[in-house]
Amino acid sequence: MVLPPAPCPPDEWPRPPAWQRGGHRQTVAAAFWARRTPTALPAWRRQRWNTPDGDFVDADTLLPPVPQGLVVLFHGLEGSSRSHYAQALAWVALQRGWGVVVPHFRGCSGEPNRAPRAYHSGDHAEIDWMLARAAALAPALPLWAVGVSLGGNALLRWLQEQGAAARARVRAAAAVSAPLDLTAAGAAIDRGLNRWLYARHFLRTMRRKARALARQHPGVLDVRRAVTARTLRVFDDAFTAPLHGFAGVDDYWRRASSKPHLARIQVPTLVLNARNDPFVPAASLPQAGEVGPWVRLWQPRQGGHVGFAQRRHPGDVRGEVWGVWEHVLNWLHAASAASVP
Numbered sequence: 001m002v003l004p005p006a007p008c009p010p011d012e013w014p015r016p017p018a019w020q021r022g023g024h025r026q027t028v029a030a031a032f033w034a035r036r037t038p039t040a041l042p043a044w045r046r047q048r049w050n051t052p053d054g055d056f057v058d059a060d061t062l063l064p065p066v067p068q069g070l071v072v073l074f075h076g077l078e079g080s081s082r083s084h085y086a087q088a089l090a091w092v093a094l095q096r097g098w099g100v101v102v103p104h105f106r107g108c109s110g111e112p113n114r115a116p117r118a119y120h121s122g123d124h125a126e127i128d129w130m131l132a133r134a135a136a137l138a139p140a141l142p143l144w145a146v147g148v149s150l151g152g153n154a155l156l157r158w159l160q161e162q163g164a165a166a167r168a169r170v171r172a173a174a175a176v177s178a179p180l181d182l183t184a185a186g187a188a189i190d191r192g193l194n195r196w197l198y199a200r201h202f203l204r205t206m207r208r209k210a211r212a213l214a215r216q217h218p219g220v221l222d223v224r225r226a227v228t229a230r231t232l233r234v235f236d237d238a239f240t241a242p243l244h245g246f247a248g249v250d251d252y253w254r255r256a257s258s259k260p261h262l263a264r265i266q267v268p269t270l271v272l273n274a275r276n277d278p279f280v281p282a283a284s285l286p287q288a289g290e291v292g293p294w295v296r297l298w299q300p301r302q303g304g305h306v307g308f309a310q311r312r313h314p315g316d317v318r319g320e321v322w323g324v325w326e327h328v329l330n331w332l333h334a335a336s337a338a339s340v341p
Contacts (some may be wrong), residue, residue, distance in 0.1 A: 122256025274303025
């Protein structure tokens with residue numbers, strides 16, 4: 001088995017607009033300013049999947065008339081099919097004749113869920129169920145899985161738990177900007193500028209969802225501590241960990257982290273992390289000796305957190321974010337040939 005090389009030499013890509021210096025600007029500009037698609041994206045079609053525990057998952061789909069394959073995208077923390085990366089990936093996939101499915105983690109589709117459950121960074125059981133439902137949409141087509149940020153770590157945990165059995169479900173996989181070491185990432189997002197720029201943004205919607213869940217299911221969590229949390233660590237300790245059976249935040253972050261188990265993956269997998277990601281510290285990223293032969297690391301110097309904006313010409317001040325997905329999907333297609341050693 002020989003995996004294809006990383007899509008680009010690490011020092012040659014991306015080249016963001018000149019004013020986007022540093023990880024913070026590259027993160028924020030990609031999400032709010034960069035061009036997401038060259039042309040308008042068709043409207044998503046929503047499906048509701050009923051879960052075994054009496055709840056539901058909303059999945060948004062885009063399918064060409066005669067799809068040649070299917071990409072399942074697992075979004076990041078508080079993300080959705082409206083996220084910049086979801087729209088950019090969908091456009092690139094459609095140009096290849098591939099369909100796209102974005103299953104929303106519970107609580108992220110715009111409607112409160114019914115069960116006393118949310119989602120978390122190591123939720124490999126939910127990933128397994130979602131992939132099974134997505135595969136049933138087109139069982140004869142090749143299927144690729146992509147996870148972004150939190151969704152990327154959860155996808156890696158699924159690959160690790162499944163081992164060789166994952167090859168029966170997916171041809172290849174990619175994790176982009178995944179917080180592989182949750183303890184390191186959690187500490188980074190809760191301090192300094194990160195706390196005010198990112199943690200506060202995420203907590204605004206997470207606290208609101210915690211309050212709604214507590215009204216629906218009284219007594220399932222320490223609602224006062226959750227809705228007054230000012231850091232992700234406190235919120236995960238008061239809400240995410242107890243809601244999903246962890247002893248506390250340290251137990252959750254340790255057991256959900258994918259970095260210690262990357263050698264267990266047995267599906268061609270690309271792990272892409274920018275070395276200037278504001279809340280995935282470069283020092284926490286794995287080295288080649290820490291992964292197995294099925295994993296290809298790609299760690300460019302630039303990109304921020306799910307940023308990777310690329311300028312199209314010297315005067316381009318906005319940049320575009322679909323180029324990264326051209327590289328990733330090209331790699332997934334090429335890696336499919338390596339799925340059987």
